[in-house]
Amino acid sequence: MIPVRTDSRGQVPGVMHGLSSSGQTTFVEPLTIIDQNNEMVRLREEEEISRSLASSSKLRGVQSDLSGIAAVSDALSENRLHTREGKTLC
Numbered sequence: 001m002i003p004v005r006t007d008s009r010g011q012v013p014g015v016m017h018g019l020s021s022s023g024q025t026t027f028v029e030p031l032t033i034i035d036q037n038n039e040m041v042r043l044r045e046e047e048e049i050s051r052s053l054a055s056s057s058k059l060r061g062v063q064s065d066l067s068g069i070a071a072v073s074d075a076l077s078e079n080r081l082h083t084r085e086g087k088t089l090c
Helices: 006-011 031-084
Strands: 002-005 014-019 025-030
Touching: 002 006, 006 025, 014 031, 025 031
Parallel strands: none
Antiparallel strands: 002 025, 014 025
């Protein structure tokens, strides 16, 4: 956006986004850059989605690792229990 004197607003084709408190300045997004700004916003959103998916994938990997660790822990606990009782597993 660029500030434009309100009395010169017609000289800058674009979208008006706001007006100063005094009313003497209009904030305009020139038509020539609207598409570029929209593309930049789209790319930022895609980047954020990619980061979220990567983070989610890492969490799934950690969950899988935790499941494996829990299984090993359960097996070791059972082995210790049987050993205390004087039984052998093999």
